[in-house]
Amino acid sequence: NAGVTQTPKFQVLKTGQSMTLQCAQDMNHNSMYWYRQDPGMGLRLIYYSASEGTTDKGEVPNGYNVSRLNKREFSLRLESAAPSQTSVYFCASSRQGGDTEAFFGQGTRLTVV
């Protein structure tokens, strides 16, 4: 039972490079989320998808784009990476948008130099 799977686990980018973080869940959840976590801080919502075919901005969407490819997959794209985007990125899913229990992946540690 894999739950929420994120790839890659670690990535180093140069300023201006682009990349896509992949996320897949096997729990048949409707809602998916992308958070970032900076050192010593809580999680801030970047984007979320309440259901397949919909995406909405969260608290810190600037510099990111997302795609809800299908019910299982929700990707996060950095078009032109900046050092301020150095962070740990977590993908999560929940059965539906109002649920209090979200299931998180292991995270992607991204460093932009």
Add this chain to the structure above:
Amino acid sequence: GESVGLHLPTLSVQEGDNSIINCAYSNSASDYFIWYKQESGKGPQFIIDIRSNMDKRQGQRVTVLLNKTVKHLSLQIAATQPGDSAVYFCAENRAAGNKLTFGGGTRVLVKP
């Protein structure tokens, strides 16, 4: 803006003692308040939630208290164990909002 925050960044607890983690919130419109645990190198994990019309809810070794008068939330862990060492986050959710908003976290260190 509306936010969920924490009083103490680090809590050091003797193994076997009870732990109390506090959280202040400002959004009175929240439907639920939730506690998550994050172990080193892992994603957050749901512990317990409490609906906004309740004052207390108990789980296995954990109790969450909600004081709406002073907008305060706490998590009590009974008989703290080494496996309880982690960062604990409070979060709030509005069913209509489709998303969780997290506070800044408290690190709990359990001393043997």
